[in-house]
Amino acid sequence: MPRSSKPETVLEKSHTDDASADLAETRAAATLVRGIRVLEAFRSSDNGPLANKEVAERTGLPKATVSRLIHALADMGYVAIDPKSGGYSLAPGVLSFAHIFLSRLDVRLQIRPLMQRLSAPPGATLLLAVRDRFQMTTVEAMESDPGFQLRAWVGASVPIALTASGHAYLAGLLPTTRTLLLQKMSTQHADGWRGINKNIDRSLRSVAANGYCFEQGEWKRHVSEVAVPVVLDANRDNVLSFVCGGPPKVLPEKKLEEMGLEMVDCARELERFFKREL
Numbered sequence: 001m002p003r004s005s006k007p008e009t010v011l012e013k014s015h016t017d018d019a020s021a022d023l024a025e026t027r028a029a030a031t032l033v034r035g036i037r038v039l040e041a042f043r044s045s046d047n048g049p050l051a052n053k054e055v056a057e058r059t060g061l062p063k064a065t066v067s068r069l070i071h072a073l074a075d076m077g078y079v080a081i082d083p084k085s086g087g088y089s090l091a092p093g094v095l096s097f098a099h100i101f102l103s104r105l106d107v108r109l110q111i112r113p114l115m116q117r118l119s120a121p122p123g124a125t126l127l128l129a130v131r132d133r134f135q136m137t138t139v140e141a142m143e144s145d146p147g148f149q150l151r152a153w154v155g156a157s158v159p160i161a162l163t164a165s166g167h168a169y170l171a172g173l174l175p176t177t178r179t180l181l182l183q184k185m186s187t188q189h190a191d192g193w194r195g196i197n198k199n200i201d202r203s204l205r206s207v208a209a210n211g212y213c214f215e216q217g218e219w220k221r222h223v224s225e226v227a228v229p230v231v232l233d234a235n236r237d238n239v240l241s242f243v244c245g246g247p248p249k250v251l252p253e254k255k256l257e258e259m260g261l262e263m264v265d266c267a268r269e270l271e272r273f274f275k276r277e278l
Contacts (some may be wrong), residue, residue, distance in 0.1 A: 049087025172229030
C-alpha cells in the first residue's frame, strides 16, 4: 500500500507560507525605508512646498513611488498637499515624534539653569546638541540675541566633521568608537578630509588639555564657537555637546577660552548629577 504524501505536502506548504511571509515583511520594510527617505527630503531652507519632481530627485525614487508614498503619509497626517499647487510640505503630525523624544531628555531640564548662570555675552547663543548620524542636532537652545541667526533652534543640525560641536562630541567617545566614526566620515568628506582631520586632531588635543575646543570661522566665516563634551554614562554611549556660538566680534579668542572654562564646570556638574541618578 503506497505511503501517503500528505505530510510532505503540508511541510512544503509551511515552507511556502514562511517564504511568502518573509517576502511580505521585506517589502514592508523597504516601503518603510522609502517613506522615511521622503520625509527626510524636506529641508528648513525650502522656500515653499516641494514638487513631486524635487522629492524624486532628492530621494532617488521614481515619481510614481513618491506620489504613492506622499498620499499615504498625507493620510497619516505627516505630509500636507497644497490644494492649489499640488506641492508637498511637512504636516504637524511629525511634531509628535519630536515631542516624545524631547520629553524624555531630562538633561534639557538640568542644563537650562546652568545656561542662565553663564557669562555669555549679548549676541551669543548657548545650546545642547546630540548626534544624528553625521550631524549634531540641537535639543535645547538659549539665545541672548534673537536677531543673530546661528541655526540654534531646536532640531537644527550642523556637520560633526566641520564644527566645534561635532569635535567635542568626538572627544567624548571611546577611542575605538571614535576611530570607526572617523573612518565613516572620511568617505563623506573625501575631497577635503586631510585638512578636516587636522582640525579634528587639534580639537581633540584641546579637549584633552583644557576640557573644551573652539573654532573661529572654519565652518562659517561669521560664526565662532566653543564646545565641551558632556558624557552621561560610564560606557561613553551617551555623549552630548554643550556649545556657545556667536559672531567673531562677540566671541573673540579670549572670550571663547573664558566661556570654555565656565562650560567645562557646567558639564562636569551635569555629569555628576546623572551619574548619581544611575
